[in-house]
Amino acid sequence: MERKQALALVKEQLRPKRYEHTVRVTDTAISLARHYKLDVKKIEIAAIFHDYAKYRNPNEMKRWVLSEKLPQDLLEYGPELLHGPVGSIMIEKEVGIKDPEIQSAIYYHTTGKRNMSLFDQIIFIADYIEPGRSFPGVEEVRSVVYHDINKACWLAARNTIEFLMEHEQPIYPDTFQLYNEGLVKTGRNVNG
Numbered sequence: 721m722e723r724k725q726a727l728a729l730v731k732e733q734l735r736p737k738r739y740e741h742t743v744r745v746t747d748t749a750i751s752l753a754r755h756y757k758l759d760v761k762k763i764e765i766a767a768i769f770h771d772y773a774k775y776r777n778p779n780e781m782k783r784w785v786l787s788e789k790l791p792q793d794l795l796e797y798g799p800e801l802l803h804g805p806v807g808s809i810m811i812e813k814e815v816g817i818k819d820p821e822i823q824s825a826i827y828y829h830t831t832g833k834r835n836m837s838l839f840d841q842i843i844f845i846a847d848y849i850e851p852g853r854s855f856p857g858v859e860e861v862r863s864v865v866y867h868d869i870n871k872a873c874w875l876a877a878r879n880t881i882e883f884l885m886e887h888e889q890p891i892y893p894d895t896f897q898l899y900n901e902g903l904v905k906t907g908r909n910v911n912g
């Protein structure tokens with residue numbers, strides 16, 4: 721699918737600010753894909769569709785979780801966490817995009833997870849660092865992402881966990897697993 725057609729399809733699904741965010745995520749992801757030598761056209765499609773389900777009705781998303789047998793614990797964390805997993809299914813059913821790499825990146829773009837592929841990482845971190853983001857710590861992530869994308873994803877997970885804890889929000893465990901993985905892989909675990 722071409723960029724123009726893909727953007728037109730998501731524009732119908734999103735509010736104007738979210739659509740602008742999507743365009744910035746897409747441009748950021750393309751730049752990272754060029755740098756890390758991934759398929760730029762494929763990254764572009766994943767980025768354009770990453771928030772496809774963002775404004776779907778929470779009850780509709782809940783029905784998709786149940787009918788598609790997605791992990792039911794997602795339902796305990798509020799509707800915000802559903803749009804990635806549900807969006808990964810919806811793009812196949814509604815748009816005809818059936819591609820495991822694209823669908824995985826959309827599925828995990830909010831929480832991250834351990835063992836992300838480079839493709840997953842690029843969508844996850846492009847969403848976090850796109851130029852419209854201004855939360856604490858984002859500059860540090862931008863400064864490392866072109867030479868150490870593992871570190872960038874780890875920092876994003878750490879910052880998100882800190883933010884959610886400060887606000888006493890529940891935290892879906894995939895983000896903890898990404899955080900832990902970074903410490904274990906760099907030897908900074910409890911025994912190190």
Ligand SMILES: Nc1ncnc2c1ncn2[C@@H]1O[C@H](COP(=O)(O)OP(=O)(O)O)[C@@H](O)[C@H]1O
Pocket residue numbers: 770771774797800801829830831847880883884890891892893894895896
């Ligand atoms: N593991 C998690 N558990 C609960 N909430 C999370 C987790 N990871 C991220 N979030 C929250 O989900 C919300 C949506 O994330 P965001 O990056 O804005 O996604 P998107 O750009 O796709 O809308 C943010 O408020 C973020 O703090």
